[in-house]
Amino acid sequence: DIQMTQSPSSLSASVGDRVTITCRASQGISSYLAWYQQKPGKVPKLLIYAASTLQSGVPSRFSGSGSGTDFTLTISSLQPEDVATYYCQKYNSAPPLTFGGGTKVEIK
Amino acid sequence: EVQLVESGGGLVQPGGSLRLSCAASGFTSSSYSMNWVRQAPGKGLEWVSYISSSGSIIDYADSVEGRFTISRDNAKNSLYLQMNSLRAEDTAVYYCARLRGFSYGYADYWGQGTLVTVSS
Numbered sequence: 222d223i224q225m226t227q228s229p230s231s232l233s234a235s236v237g238d239r240v241t242i243t244c245r246a247s248q249g250i251s252s253y254l255a256w257y258q259q260k261p262g263k264v265p266k267l268l269i270y271a272a273s274t275l276q277s278g279v280p281s282r283f284s285g286s287g288s289g290t291d292f293t294l295t296i297s298s299l300q301p302e303d304v305a306t307y308y309c310q311k312y313n314s315a316p317p318l319t320f321g322g323g324t325k326v327e328i329k
Numbered sequence: 330e331v332q333l334v335e336s337g338g339g340l341v342q343p344g345g346s347l348r349l350s351c352a353a354s355g356f357t358s359s360s361y362s363m364n365w366v367r368q369a370p371g372k373g374l375e376w377v378s379y380i381s382s383s384g385s386i387i388d389y390a391d392s393v394e395g396r397f398t399i400s401r402d403n404a405k406n407s408l409y410l411q412m413n414s415l416r417a418e419d420t421a422v423y424y425c426a427r428l429r430g431f432s433y434g435y436a437d438y439w440g441q442g443t444l445v446t447v448s449s
Binding site for chain 2: 253255257259264265266267270271276306308310312313314315316317318319320321322323
């Protein structure tokens with residue numbers, strides 16, 4: 222099975238900071254990668270699919286990049302409403318459609 | 330408006346069974362693959378099961394293979410998860426999600442979730 226490893230597992234940054242989250246696949250998955258945001262007590266929300274395509278309605282400060290095994294989610298200017306846990310998920314093949322372990326983002 | 334509404338969760342004893350349902354509206358459910366994802370209390374997201382739009386392709390996580398059965402009734406716009414031989418580690422909020430895109434697809438809409446608690 223392909224493993225998805227996210228780093229860091231948590232981070233604390235100031236409002237306005239640039240934040241980068243990494244997701245690494247144990248084998249190549251082309252661009253079949255999605256990023257989700259889950260705010261505390263809420264349902265996961267799709268942010269990015271196909272590694273770099275922004276879902277409709279998602280603020281442009283979010284961006285994704287990468288292909289193959291290494292992927293990045295970037296928040297260009299962290300806002301208070303971005304406090305959440307972020308997950309990557311590969312969807313090129315199943316089973317399983319593995320999620321990364323999550324990255325908890327907090328405001329410093 | 331796309332809506333997914335799960336039901337059927339609750340408290341069940343170890344070894345027991347539950348059937349979760351997910352009612353879809355606002356889209357033609359027969360055109361989309363669907364999946365179940367769960368989240369144990371305080372833990373991350375765990376993919377559980379996938380079913381293609383026609384129901385011809387089905388996959389399960391190793392942790393539930395042989396105990397859970399996914400199905401769908403496109404005429405009723407409904408998705409199901411039959412859960413048997415439940416264990417304490419199956420305790421979680423279970424989400425149904427619509428999939429779109431190439432290959433298996435990414436989850437663009439999620440239900441609110443239904444809590445399953447396995448405890449004696």
